[in-house]
Amino acid sequence: MQGMFAVELPPAPVLFTFPSMAESDDLSAAVGQFIVEAQTQSILRRGRFTVALSGGSMPKILAEALLGDDRVDWRRWEVFFADERLVPLDHPESTFSIYDKLIFSRVPIPAWQIHTIKALPELAEAQGAKKAAHKLAEDYEEQLSRSFPDCNGEDGIAGPPRFDLVLLGMGADGHCASLFPSHALLAERNYWVSPILDAPNPPSSRITFTLPVLSAARRLAFVCAGADKSLALGNALDSGLEEDDEQKVPAGRVILKGHPVVWFVDEEAARGVEYPRSEFWEE
Numbered sequence: 001m002q003g004m005f006a007v008e009l010p011p012a013p014v015l016f017t018f019p020s021m022a023e024s025d026d027l028s029a030a031v032g033q034f035i036v037e038a039q040t041q042s043i044l045r046r047g048r049f050t051v052a053l054s055g056g057s058m059p060k061i062l063a064e065a066l067l068g069d070d071r072v073d074w075r076r077w078e079v080f081f082a083d084e085r086l087v088p089l090d091h092p093e094s095t096f097s098i099y100d101k102l103i104f105s106r107v108p109i110p111a112w113q114i115h116t117i118k119a120l121p122e123l124a125e126a127q128g129a130k131k132a133a134h135k136l137a138e139d140y141e142e143q144l145s146r147s148f149p150d151c152n153g154e155d156g157i158a159g160p161p162r163f164d165l166v167l168l169g170m171g172a173d174g175h176c177a178s179l180f181p182s183h184a185l186l187a188e189r190n191y192w193v194s195p196i197l198d199a200p201n202p203p204s205s206r207i208t209f210t211l212p213v214l215s216a217a218r219r220l221a222f223v224c225a226g227a228d229k230s231l232a233l234g235n236a237l238d239s240g241l242e243e244d245d246e247q248k249v250p251a252g253r254v255i256l257k258g259h260p261v262v263w264f265v266d267e268e269a270a271r272g273v274e275y276p277r278s279e280f281w282e283e
């Protein structure tokens with residue numbers, strides 16, 4: 001039949017499973033290798049490595065995966081946070097503060113290449129939490145625009161910033177970044193960064209990348225461990241659930257175009273999940 005065209009389906013997610021992190025460093029070593037490969041390709045092609053990081057257990061996993069690896073070219077890294085809690089930057093629950101203690105303070109990454117939210121206290125005092133949250137999300141989106149000039153449409157390429165790599169965790173409820181199940185933010189398609197004031201996980205006030213930014217990534221990996229993640233993992237990988245199905249957990253709604261979403265999980269999280277396992281290390 002003339003005029004038929006093949007709809008290009010996104011590549012299926014790839015699932016790598018490893019022994020529990022309590023017993024072995026196989027998972028973090030594989031994550032480190034994956035990051036170094038993405039970094040090398042990005043620097044070769046674009047002279048820098050743009051990364052969006054999650055909080056939770058990710059900082060500790062990345063410290064284990066990357067510290068001491070001399071292949072990591074920190075001076076070329078440009079770091080954003082896929083979500084951040086609206087607390088002062090020196091607060092123990094600030095994702096930036098945790099990364100700074102565990103990683104940034106120990107490696108030669110220029111401070112101006114680590115993009116944090118603006119200081120909060122003054123803003124919140126002056127304008128109240130809601131207005132402050134909107135202002136901080138707006139400012140973070142401006143920081144993105146400045147760091148990703150080609151997403152402003154100047155040279156005809158409009159659309160969300162394309163990170164070289166996004167690293168996400170997943171909650172037991174299937175949330176990623178600060179995109180939580182059944183939340184209106186899952187439908188946000190215009191803004192790249194949104195405030196959320198009713199996050200079910202404390203602290204309740206955050207800013208988060210929206211799905212368009214996560215799904216625009218050149219490479220994206222989830223890293224999750226623990227038996228409490230297996231139900232959400234099964235849901236996220238269930239090809240029978242459409243991306244926009246109400247039942248689909250947020251982590252399952254991140255769909256890349258060029259590359260498969262990659263999952264690095266431990267055997268506890270993968271237990272009972274019916275999905276083909278792939279071998280990370282080539283024989």
Ligand SMILES: O=C(O)[C@H](O)[C@@H](O)[C@H](O)[C@H](O)COP(=O)(O)O
Pocket residue numbers: 054055056057058083084085095168169170171172175176177178223224
């Ligand atoms: O700031 C945050 O809380 C994170 O960005 C959040 O999305 C995290 O990645 C998940 O809650 C998984 O956390 P764990 O890996 O610690 O389970």
